[in-house]
Amino acid sequence: MRLGINVGYWQRDPEDATETVLAAERLGYDHVYTAEAYGSDAFTTLTWYAARTSRIKLGTAVAQMSARTPAATAMHALTLDALSGGRVTLGIGASGPQVVEGWYGVPFARPLERTREYVRILRDVWRRAEPVTSAGPHYPLPLPSSAYAPGRVTGLGKPLKSIVHPVRPDIPVYLGAEGPKNIALAAEIADGWLPLFVDPAKIETVFGASLAGRRAGFDIAATVTTIVTDDLAAALEFAKLPLAFYIGGMGARDRNFHLDLIARLGYAEEAARVQELFLAGRRDEAIRAVPDELADSISLLGPIGRIRERLQVWRDSPVTTLLIAGVKDEPTLKAIRDLVQP
Template structure:
């Protein structure tokens, strides 16, 4: 149970020149938000916007939610993370994730199988890089170092630059129970995309059993302050329509799977079938209001205050709010969450 919640701002993907959230990030820093997070899929990367915002702030922590492990070798991610952490005075929170087969194989041209083994190996190598105790080697199946073959001239190397921190906080973006258990075992935190606070212990209790006392469950939560609850719920449903219906293959959609584990398996199957058939309005209408409401914080201040109690009673320790785009909204959410 997390009666004292931490608070962060999740900006999602950077899309275009006009999507410069510097003023919003600076406002979040002034208001006491602990962190700001950016994401990547197959558009903008996650690190570059954080470097931009990090150069314009001084205290707020900078999180990736998440960088995709197939996009970079573990050494490349470790180098980028070390550099950004150094330049921002030790403010980086590194969230990584395996993504899904459509992106991994269709965009990065890498094999998707064995994502848990790949993630474990990836993390081990990054930590060896940061600790800088000896030249980095790995006899793993997925990222062997030195590379066995090629010119046969590979040499174990040690990071030239001394890291500011030998241990950068590491989070895993995970949805399946085995992946969540891996996060609890090897990471400092977990970045769940959809959380139904009343159901998280039933869904993931055994997976989280190996987590330490400081393990941070940083949940991404759509948060909208408005008197028009109907419009706010429809906004959440639009997001769910895309993720359940189109963010994954018909035979393997991790987002649809998690909705199923929440108790909405039939709805998830119907939503995906309608979406893939091009009947997107019907897919939208098939999303239960109860589901959209359960994973979000929307409505008037009093309604959000009441629903926040469900999050305080859950294992979630950190709310990464998505949706607020002005300082007044950030202030109101700050007051509600942090008191």
């Protein structure tokens, strides 16, 4: 099992994770991943860490598709990949309608179609076999005059090929996915899957059919909140915070993919209650309403001996990479490395 870290969103000083990233590199961790929502972006912080490291691989978990056209994302990835010596893994995701339409101001419809088209264009840009074209319908290249009202498109667009030769024409693409169809798409077209909240003991029963078509070498890189402490109760409370936020606040009342995921894991009634409390402004109650069993099952919590025992569930699962989230100090990163890769 490979081992990485996920430093998540950058929010403000002093949240510079450089020391953590450098420690992870010294300890032989495979990857550092960054994230974005509707504040900081994933690529700037990743470039910051790239400039300070030499070996650790650099991933986005995830860069939001609606934030950039496929060509723009391909340019970000190929530039950083070249500057870092071929270390980039591009994780992308469709996000949800609240963010896509409320923050980026573009339509959310048909996310599976959009993802397939997006990935195809990324790879065409990197391969440079010929000028990039796409019949659409979501990202047509060149842009046809019929795409907008008369007079808004010049009709002068022409197929272009990147003026930069990528270091690698096959930069790995991972998909952040939660629903069965989106996970099946990842297994079909991507190099890996980036699950956010996943119970390793339930991957086969809940998502086995979706993953059945994955190719050899397909990476399942799961982000795992990790808290090493003798106070298990405090660790559980901390692990519930992101669950309550995503179940309650990262999605519309009637369309929340995170809530749907938790329901698939067997906590439909509990998730509905968390959302109800969160949307009513009763956030402390929403956090307490997250079941202990749920928070524990998707995390690594407690004394180091307990984490050692819990790791067996992850080893027995289809997960191939653990992305440790929440650990900042080198001694704890070392202790976890020694457990995962003795």
